[in-house]
Structure formats: C-alpha cells, structure tokens
Amino acid sequence: MDDQRKNVTIAAVADLHVTEDGAKSYKDLFAEISSVADVLVIAGDLTDLGRPKEAELLASDLRHCTVPTVAVLGNHDHESGQVDDVCKILTDVGVKLLNGQAAEIAGVGFVGVKGFVGGFGRHMLGSFGETAIKAMVAESVEESMLLENAMRQVRSDRSLVVLHYAPIAETVAGEPLEIYPFLGSSRLAETIDRFRVNAVVHGHAHRGSYEGRTPGGAPVYNVASHVEKPTGKPYALLEL
Helix, strand or coil: CCCCCCCCEEEEEECCCECCCCCCCCHHHHHHHHHHCCEEEEECCCECCCCHHHHHHHHHHHCCCCCCEEEECCCHHHCCCCHHHHHHHHHCCCCEECCCEEEEECCEEEEECCCCCCECHHHCCCCCCCHHHHHHHHHHHHHHHHHHHHHCCCCCCCEEEECCCECCCHHHECECHHHHHHCEEHHHHHHHCCCCCCEEEECCCCCCCCEEECCCCCEEEECECCCCCCCCCCCEEEEC
C-alpha cells in the first residue's frame, strides 16, 4: 500500500528525564510502543541534566524500540552545555533529532524545533527595554523562524509538528499562572497556522492539560509523561 494513504500510528511522549543513576528504565515502555505504533516521537527533555551518561542510558533503552524514533531536545538537554555529545550518542542509535528540519517517515512529514519562552496571546513578551529582554524575544523569534523554514521543507500531505515548548496556553493550563511565560510562546502557533498541520505535540508543562487547538484549529497535544492521556499510559497515540 502507498505510504501516502496508509494510516500511521504515532506514539508521542516527552519529559523522560533520564538520570545518570539509571533509576528508571524505559526498555519495557519502548518495547510496548513498538508493538502498537509505527513511529515513536519524543518531544524534548530526553535527559535530566543534558549529560552524555544520561544519553547513553537512554540510547541503550532505545535499542528495544524497533520503530523509527523522532525527537527534539528540551531545555534540560541543554543544561550541561554538552548538546553535541548528547546528540551524537542518540543519533548513533538511529534517533532522528530535529532542530529546524523536516523528515518524512511512512508518508508523514515530521517537523521539529525546541521552541522557546515568551508567553501567550496579548501577554506575549515584546522586544522592548533591556538588552536581556530583547535577547529573549530574539531567541523566541529565531525558533519560530526555524520552524517556518522546516515547514517549507514538507512535501507530504500529512505533517506532525514536534516541539518541546508549548505553542498555546490551553495545554499548559494547570501550571501556576506566574510561570506561563516560561512554558512556551504564541509565536510558534502563529507560524504553525500559516501551514496545513495535522497535529502538534509538545512537553515541558508537566502539570498542564492534554489537548487544545491553535487559533487556526490545529490540534495540539501536551505529551509530557506526567500528563494524563486517553491511553492511560505515559505516551499518547495519534492516528495520521
């Protein structure tokens, strides 16, 4: 059957936070996902402190995953300043790490960026005042531009956007209002709504809500492992 017409089941999860002590293994989870999904998506915070040892433990567990794996990095993966090492360890076991790129698997275009902070709607942070504030806004805009460039690479008629930070406030509901500006940015949603997108997944907001929509109507799912999902599992299952 043509990949462009076949339904594709995607298992999506985020915020695994693998630690150096190996306190939690994901071997069984990845084996389970391989039996129910065609693709695994991990939406950031694969590691807890961005250390190579953590990435090595995750890579070992991912050897029990027999379906293609797509991922983006999260803020925790940047903590130790060893992003290049973490990326190499994960790509060496076949993980497709996206940072402003698109990859087609089974007829679905996967588009990924980390995203960044900035707030939502009329409360979104503007580029005004101190240099530090302008630098934050510039970073947020840069991530949105990376996403736009990646979306322009998609040739499939189906696409999934993979983020770490949230593009809408609806899926961070449940978190303290005071930290909303640090959980994501509406700039991401503005970019998404310029394209035809089947679904968006993100993590980061551990106490957020599972489902929402961009202003343009694209379905958005918070797949942080801590968030309750219809599957009753740490991962969501999406049909595209």
